[in-house]
Amino acid sequence: MDLASVYYLGVTFLLFGIFVAIVVRTYSRKNRERGEDPKYRMMHED
Template sequence: MDMASILYLAVTFGLFVVFVLIVRNTYRRRNKDAKEAPKYRMMDDD
């Protein structure tokens, strides 16, 4: 496996880790109210 392939895999894995962190942060129980708040606030934006 050459350096380019290792780098390619590393970037892909890095993106996957970022995605997992986003999921974890979004679905954390203590973040629930904060993450759902925008859907209520946008109803009163006119």
């Protein structure tokens, strides 16, 4: 495998890692209420 391929794969996995991190954080138990709160609050106004 040449350097370019390693680099290419590395970037791919890095991006995928960031994606997984966002998903995990968004769907963590801790974030559950907070993450869904805006959708209820937006129903209140006007």
